[in-house]
Amino acid sequence: MRSPELIRHAWTIARKDLLVEFRSRTAILSAVVFVVLVLVVFNFGRDPTAVATIDLAPSILWVTFTFAAVLALNRAFQIELENQALDGLLLAPIGPSSIYLGKLLANLIFVATVELIGVPLLALFFNVRVLPYLAPLTAIIALATVGFVAVGTLFSAMTVRTRFAELLLPVLLLPFMIPPLSWATLATGRLLAGRPLSEIAGWLNMLAVYDVVFVTLAVLLFPATVNE
């Protein structure tokens, strides 16, 4: 398939998903409320006289994003279960790669929206200075998110049709999320501590390699998860 077609079809699918989401807004609102709650809960998980917020902020940020992403990822193929919508999608004259890329795109926009709300809240609740580091922080978040959402989208296509879908997805996904997550946490920590950018370049490279490998792998493997 020619690549403009692929992108166009992917965008159509993503737009459909986002429109469904935008009309009801239940999932995104729940995810945002969830993020706020997790951030608030973290406040009780530390002794403010013993641990400085700046030491804890990177972990709080990434644990929150991990949980939010896992919750969000279940949704992508869940909405296709009703009325066998996935079969209809598969019968449409578009390649499975477009379906995967469309789902990935919709998931990315969904998770990015949640993160867009999460970062200012973190700055507010934990008194973390993010404004001076906004550009590199955005790069870390973007690179890490692409990696684990790519794997998560692939896995959710499988788990959604198994028993215990909501539980199985995190169990399968977390081992895959931890490498990008640990690099992102370390990089965020260095960044917020005001270390020079050259110190985090290595982590960013690793994140980029992870993204390239797993997005490619997911595009190649996705047909095997939907073709009967």
Added chain:
Amino acid sequence: MRMLRVGRWITAAALLLLAGVYVRALAFTPVEQSQGLAQKIFYLHVPAAIWAETAIVLTGLAGIFFLFLKDLRLDRFAASSAEVGTIFAAIVLTTGPIWGKPIWGTWWTWDARLTFTLFLFLLYLGYLLLRGAVVDPATRARYSAVLGICGMCLVPFIHFSVYMFPTLHPMPIVLQPGRPKLPASMLTTWLLALGVFTLLYVGFVVQRYALSYLQEQLEAVGEAGRGRGDG
């Protein structure tokens, strides 16, 4: 079934040889100077670790071939290899702390290699859980192949990420550039142990493969029986 018997014989021979290797390790191999007797676990720990890691690669490779050839035998092999890999990872995770307590003074630390083995173990558990959650054999085979391939590709990443952290774990002394840094008698014992673990892996996988074949036959018979009952 012949295959099951063959698997049993291989395993029995391997277990016997393992006992032999330990007689050699305890009685005829020098005691390491700084670690003392605790070092003897090295002959169990390292071969198990090598096979735990190799097993996931073999599972992933079987997954790739399955997706092209659609041969259920490959899926059966992948499942067997993953199950045996889980056991070997568990062996590594139990022998490690037994060695760590006297040498490091702690059962567990978040050391790079310990974390890596724990990841591997969790990856295997996820794989086995996924297999348990899918009922249809063809779908189960496809899904496990996808997860197996992803797991295989994750291994180098975990490797990289753990080696970026400082480590307490002893550095490789056998698989390293240049000559192995240990006395010839220890090396011989270790190589024998590696051979025995290879045999154990083969024996376990052959048995597991034969068992899952029998299980499939049984399921097929059960389904045929149910079909007749309905009709």
